[in-house]
Amino acid sequence: MKFAEKIKALFRRNKLSEETFEDLADLLIEGDMGAALAFEIVDSLKAACKKEGISDPDAAKAKLKELLRPYIKTATFELDPGKLNIVLILGVNGVGKTTSCAKLAQWAGRQYPGNNVILAAGDTFRAAAIDQLKIHGERLGIRVVAQQHGSDPGAVLWDAIDAAAAAGAQLVIADTAGRMHTRSDLVKELAKLDRVVSQRADQANYRKLLVLDATTGQNAMRQAETFHEAVKVDGVIMTKYDSTSKGGMIIAVSRQFGLPTLFLGTGEKYENLQPFNIDAYLEDFVGE
Structure with missing residues (x-):
């Protein structure tokens, strides 16, 4: 099973629970994110769900995606046409x-x-x-x-x-x-x-x-x-x-x-x- 399928299966549960968040942390660690970062992200997700009243698993997954984005630095690879x-x-x-x-x-x-x-x-x-x-x-x-x-x-x-x-x-x-x-x-x-x-x-x-x-x-x-x-x-x-x-x-x-x-x-x-x-x-x- 691809990693994303495991994430999707986790969020198919009928409701969010403490067990859901614990399992998510385990999955993120399994996904090569590292334990400290995985717990940091899950704690942020729990706090956001509580603050925003999110109880729907699909909404929680969307919030997870939103929270992950700032962690990822992006850049484009371009050639300078005026230089070697x-x-x-x-x-x-x-x-x-x-x-x-x-x-x-x-x-x-x-x-x-x-x-x-x-x-x-x-x-x-x-x-x-x-x-x-x-x-x-x-x-x-x-x-x-x-x-x-x-x-x-x-x-x-x-x-x-x-x-x-x-x-x-x-x-x-x-x-x-x-x-x-x-x-x-x-x-x-x-x-x-x-x-x-x-x-x-x-x-x-x-x-x-x-x-x-x-x-x-x-x-x-x-x-x-x-x-x-x-x-x-x-x-x-x-x-x-x-x-x-x-x-x-x-x-x-x-x-x-x-x-x-x-x-x-x-x-x-x-x-x-x-x-x-x-x-x-x-x-x-x-x-x-």
């Missing part, structure tokens, strides 16, 4: 980072036709990541700038920025190493890439997007904490957001770190990358 746009794709191994690079490149090509995109194989720690990005580039007809396994990621990004300038490309999307660092190692490695951008494209529209796996629950929260404390993350790509995910992680990450989810990865195909829509998300999470 550079995006670093961050995250640990296994979350779909390299594939997300390709999906974002394909999305940008559709949304901004006529503007060249260049992929940079900056995950030089993992040879398979370089090969994988090259295969994506061949399939999509997108140039991939790469060096050999073990080379300096900063040099790859440097070459990609130079290639963008030579080709008049508007967007560089750079993959990065996905092994879990200590905070100091992460800062050091990404500081190198920051320096490359400041030296080669100091006027660029430069963003760092963190890829999180929607099915990993609190592990995703720990990853978000590590990366966001180490470097300023601008937004999230939530992968594997399909029938196996519960969705509460989006609210938790937004509430805890102030990070908007920009895209949802909803499948294996390149076109399965959807800009985040708060209305569609709330309907999916709570039910229509």
